[in-house]
Amino acid sequence: MGPRTRAADPVRQRILATVDAIPRGRVATYGQVAREAGLPGRARLVGACLRDLPQRSALPWHRVVNAQGRISPRPGGGPAEQTRRLVREGVRPDVRGRVDLARFRWDGR
C-alpha cells in the first residue's frame, strides 16, 4: 500500500460512512454526500469511491443518485440493479427516470 493510497483512505472512509448513513427508502445526491462528508465540491470523488466498491458491498450505494434525481449512466448492469434496489424499497423513478428528490431526498439528519 503506497503513501498516496494511505493518505486518501480517511477521505474515502468519510465518504463511505456518509453513504452508509443514508436510510432505507431515501436517496442522497453525489454532491450532497460530498458536503456531508466535509468535502464540498467533490461529487466526482464520491462517484469514484462508489465505482471502486464491489457490487455486493453491504453499503447502500444504490441510494446515491445525481443532482437531477437520475441514476447516473455507466457501463455495465449497475444502473439496472440500482433501479431494482430502489424500487424494492419504495423509491420509484418516474416515467422519465427521475426520482422525486423533493420527496425522497435524505435530509442528512
Place this chain on the structure above:
DNA sequence: CGGTTGACTGTTT
C-alpha cells in the same frame, strides 16, 4: 510533469 478521464454540478442557451 503535463494531458486525459469521469457513478458530478450549477449556469447559460
Place this chain on the structure above:
DNA sequence: TAAACAGCCAACC
C-alpha cells in the same frame, strides 16, 4: 424541459 458549457479535481497514464 433539455442540451451545451464551464468549472471542478483526484486518479491515471
